[in-house]
Every structure is written in structure tokens, then in C-alpha cells.
Amino acid sequence: MSDAAPLLAAKGISKRFGGVQALKGVELSVAPGEVVALAGDNGAGKTTLIKIVSGVFQADAGELRYEGSAIRFANPQEARRAGIETIYQDLALADNLDVGANVFLGREPHRRVLGVPVIDRATMRAEARRSLDVLDIQLHRYDVPVRTLSGGQRQAVAIGRAIYWKARVLIMDEPTAALGVPEQRKVMALIRNLKAGGVGVIFISHNLGDIFEISDRIVVLHRGVNAGERATRATNPDEIVRLMVGG
Numbered sequence: 470m471s472d473a474a475p476l477l478a479a480k481g482i483s484k485r486f487g488g489v490q491a492l493k494g495v496e497l498s499v500a501p502g503e504v505v506a507l508a509g510d511n512g513a514g515k516t517t518l519i520k521i522v523s524g525v526f527q528a529d530a531g532e533l534r535y536e537g538s539a540i541r542f543a544n545p546q547e548a549r550r551a552g553i554e555t556i557y558q559d560l561a562l563a564d565n566l567d568v569g570a571n572v573f574l575g576r577e578p579h580r581r582v583l584g585v586p587v588i589d590r591a592t593m594r595a596e597a598r599r600s601l602d603v604l605d606i607q608l609h610r611y612d613v614p615v616r617t618l619s620g621g622q623r624q625a626v627a628i629g630r631a632i633y634w635k636a637r638v639l640i641m642d643e644p645t646a647a648l649g650v651p652e653q654r655k656v657m658a659l660i661r662n663l664k665a666g667g668v669g670v671i672f673i674s675h676n677l678g679d680i681f682e683i684s685d686r687i688v689v690l691h692r693g694v695n696a697g698e699r700a701t702r703a704t705n706p707d708e709i710v711r712l713m714v715g716g
């Protein structure tokens with residue numbers, strides 16, 4: 470566990486969807502260079518919480534603090550611009566754009582042709598290739614729509630985007646769920662690299678093996694409330710499962 474002040478903290482977060490109280494007064498924080506695993510059963514509120522942190526949803530109550538100040542993100546672009554990159558469970562890629570365009574989504578480089586700014590697609594593809602090379606993932610082509618890629622390749626594009634933009638906080642909602650075993654290992658190695666570089670990582674997973682391998686701290690949600698929090702080295706899978714089922 471890191472002793473540094475939190476880089477990002479969510480305090481007292483509540484969110485209701487119609488008749489469903491998805492979150493009630495939830496707390497979550499991550500420090501620089503810390504990997505926090507967010508665990509909980511299906512429907513516990515994990516995705517809802519990280520969507521609030523990353524600007525997809527607005528909380529009904531509670532606040533976000535980033536580098537010590539209260540902050541509000543009106544949309545995911547604002548969070549991304551602030552250095553919070555999120556890899557969503559449902560993969561927020563633009564399906565009909567190519568790999569390069571997805572890495573640069575909303576932040577496209579331009580070049581001038583006869584004085585007129587045009588989007589620089591060649592640069593986007595070359596940079597996308599470089600960021601995926603870091604991940605040791607090579608795609609066949611970088612100029613095809615991402616809807617033609619496999620789930621694992623799409624995940625890699627999203628991770629490549631986070632690396633390219635040097636995220637300060639990286640949030641991953643089940644990043645390895647759609648991946649083959651070699652790619653899962655790569656993602657785990659990548660998380661270790663990001664941690665060493667001072668990035669704060671919030672990692673959602675149902676895989677307790679991955680959680681115990683990679684995290685410094687485990688935060689458990691149960692039916693929309695904090696069910697417990699442990700330093701990873703001071704707990705064990707049985708205890709975490711007990712917390713997950715509300716024991």
C-alpha cells in the first residue's frame with residue numbers, strides 16, 4: 470500500500486437508476502503508484518462507480534477530489550483531458566473508426582495542406598502502432614475499422630490509448646476478461662509498468678488470482694455500499710469472498 474496522499478478520491482458517492490439504488494455513500498481512492506482492486510459480485514455497483522469517476526455518469530450525491538481539489542467531470546473527454554483514462558467493460562471505442570483514430574479520439578493531430586488544417590491520419594496510425602508495440606501487440610493493419618478486431622485486440626487499442634496519452638490514473642473495468650492467456654499476462658505486466666511509473670491504477674476484476682497478484686489494496690462493494698477494504702498482503706481470497714457476499 471502507498472502512503473502517498475490520494476491522487477483521486479471519490480467520497481460519499483450515491484447513484485440511483487429509477488428504483489435501483491446502485492450506490493450509497495461509497496468511498497474509493499487511489500494514490501500515485503498504487504494499484505487498487507475493486508471487487509464485488511455482479512451488480513454490486515463497480516462499473517457505476519468508475520463511470521461516475523470518469524465522467525460518464527453524474528453522482529446524485531458525493532464528491533470527487535483530484536490532486537487535493539474538488540473536481541467535476543461533465544463528460545469522459547474532460548476526465549481524459551485531466552489524465553484519467555478508463556478502459557470500459559463495454560469497450561468505449563468508436564467502432565467505425567480505424568485504430569489510429571481511436572487512439573486519438575477527440576485529440577486528433579492536424580497537418581496543413583495548402584494552408585488548410587486536415588487530420589493527420591498517417592501520424593495517428595504510426596503513433597497507434599508505436600503505442601501497441603510497447604504492449605507487444607501487433608495488429609495486422611491499423612487502417613481498418615476497430616469493429617473488425619477481436620475483443621482482445623480492441624482491449625489492446627484502448628490500453629494503447631492510455632499509454633500514449635500518459636494517463637495519471639488508469640481505470641480498467643475487467644481488462645482481461647475478453648483476452649487470451651498470453652494477452653492477459655501482457656496486461657498484468659503492463660499494469661506493473663504503469664505502477665512503477667507512478668500511475669494510480671483502479672482495477673476491476675472477478676478474478677481473485679489477478680487481484681491478489683497485482684493489487685496493493687482491495688476495496689469490496691456489496692449491493693452498492695462499501696463492504697470492506699484490506700491491504701492485499703494482510704488478507705486472503707476467502708476473506709475477500711466473504712466480504713463480496715456481504716458476510
Ligand SMILES: Nc1ncnc2c1ncn2[C@@H]1O[C@H](COP(=O)(O)OP(=O)(O)OP(=O)(O)O)[C@@H](O)[C@H]1O
Nearest residue numbers: 486489491509510511512513514515516517518558
Ligand atoms: N444505465 C443503467 N440504468 C439502470 N440501471 C443500471 C444502469 N447501470 C447499472 N444499473 C444497475 O445498477 C446496479 C449496479 O450495476 P453495475 O453495472 O455498476 O454493477 P457491477 O458491479 O459493475 O456488476 P458486474 O460485475 O456484473 O459488471 C445494478 O443493479 C444494475 O442493474
Ligand SMILES: [Mg+2]
Nearest residue numbers: 515516517558
Ligand atoms: Mg461491471
